Amino acid sequence: MIGPGLLPVVFPPEADERLSSWIARMAPFYAMTVPEFLAELGLPGRDVFDLEWRMSEGEGARIALRTGLSVETIQSMTFCDFIPDARMMVARRNRHHCPYCPADVHRRSMSLPWAFHCPVHGADLQDTADVTLPAMMGDTRTAALATLAKAGSAVLDAWALGAGQGALDAPEMLAVLTARHRRASPPSLAEQPRMSLQTRRDYHDFLTTPIIRQALTVVVPEYDEVAPVLAKPVRSSLDALAQGSLLQGFALTVGIGRIVEDPVACAINVLLASDVDGQVRVREALATWPLSLRRRISARLWRAQRDERERQSAAKPRKRRQSHEFRLIQSHEYRSRIS
Numbered sequence: 001m002i003g004p005g006l007l008p009v010v011f012p013p014e015a016d017e018r019l020s021s022w023i024a025r026m027a028p029f030y031a032m033t034v035p036e037f038l039a040e041l042g043l044p045g046r047d048v049f050d051l052e053w054r055m056s057e058g059e060g061a062r063i064a065l066r067t068g069l070s071v072e073t074i075q076s077m078t079f080c081d082f083i084p085d086a087r088m089m090v091a092r093r094n095r096h097h098c099p100y101c102p103a104d105v106h107r108r109s110m111s112l113p114w115a116f117h118c119p120v121h122g123a124d125l126q127d128t129a130d131v132t133l134p135a136m137m138g139d140t141r142t143a144a145l146a147t148l149a150k151a152g153s154a155v156l157d158a159w160a161l162g163a164g165q166g167a168l169d170a171p172e173m174l175a176v177l178t179a180r181h182r183r184a185s186p187p188s189l190a191e192q193p194r195m196s197l198q199t200r201r202d203y204h205d206f207l208t209t210p211i212i213r214q215a216l217t218v219v220v221p222e223y224d225e226v227a228p229v230l231a232k233p234v235r236s237s238l239d240a241l242a243q244g245s246l247l248q249g250f251a252l253t254v255g256i257g258r259i260v261e262d263p264v265a266c267a268i269n270v271l272l273a274s275d276v277d278g279q280v281r282v283r284e285a286l287a288t289w290p291l292s293l294r295r296r297i298s299a300r301l302w303r304a305q306r307d308e309r310e311r312q313s314a315a316k317p318r319k320r321r322q323s324h325e326f327r328l329i330q331s332h333e334y335r336s337r338i339s
């Protein structure tokens with residue numbers, strides 16, 4: 001026991017620092033574990049992550065009494081303003097790290113999968129292998145997507161606070177982005193590394209592994225180009241963000257930014273790129289979108305399909321079309337045989 005009243009030493013919280021991080025930094029100073037320090041603050045038996053998720057006013061007041069911080073400051077270090085569905089997005093530590101931040105400081109925004117820069121240093125965040133998004137995607141590509149990522153992050157921030165953008169909100173967009181729009185298929189030639197014939201034989205299992213194909217690769221073709229083929233599939237809906245890698249989180253956030261910009265065009269691009277079964281799954285995901293949007297999608301899709309048919313029959317002489325169709329059938333048979 002340290003005694004009642006103010007603690008003799010209180011570390012000032014860092015910018016955007018979360019409660020669990022601040023408490024975990026102070027406990028060792030008093031030679032205590034986090035549960036022991038919480039008991040010292042008058043909160044015995046409380047889990048620090050539960051506390052920063054939902055903290056009563058009385059609990060905030062007790063911490064204020066011992067630390068001299070205001071209840072408002074303490075509350076701003078928690079996730080008390082988040083909706084219950086958003087808890088899965090809050091990691092227990094920084095998801096990705098900033099090279100300039102102290103290792104023991106965990107910031108509120110950096111627990112979320114749609115943060116890509118340090119809020120203090122502005123540095124690109126790094127994954128567990130110290131790789132940044134520009135290193136994965138290239139500087140030009142990352143810079144070109146920055147505005148869309150910002151728009152997507154804003155949608156996700158609003159959703160987490162329960163102040164969504166109306167009926168078309170983050171979960172409805174993620175349902176479409178993660179929908180399997182085509183049947184699983186082995187890596188395409190473009191997705192395969194260059195290999196000798198012998199290596200191809202050695203890697204037969206890899207070359208014939210069916211990869212899940214999701215609408216995300218249509219809405220964000222930049223991701224399709226750079227993601228390693230085996231790490232391309234994401235989980236479904238909100239899990240995709242909550243459990244995704246840095247690159248996957250970025251692609252999904254950019255996807256949301258793109259859908260917000262033009263939901264109808266995104267949906268049509270996905271539907272046009274889908275196979276028959278995939279279209280059913282995409283339509284199921286789209287069923288959660290507002291009716292007015294779905295009506296516009298149906299009308300534009302009908303026109304787009306008609307234009308596509310007209311373009312194809314006008315552009316291609318009959319003989320070439322036949323051989324093209326023949327090749328398509330062949331490749332389709334090949335795929336169904338091995339998957």
Ligand SMILES: [Zn+2]
Nearest residue numbers: 098101118121
């Ligand atoms: Zn930093």
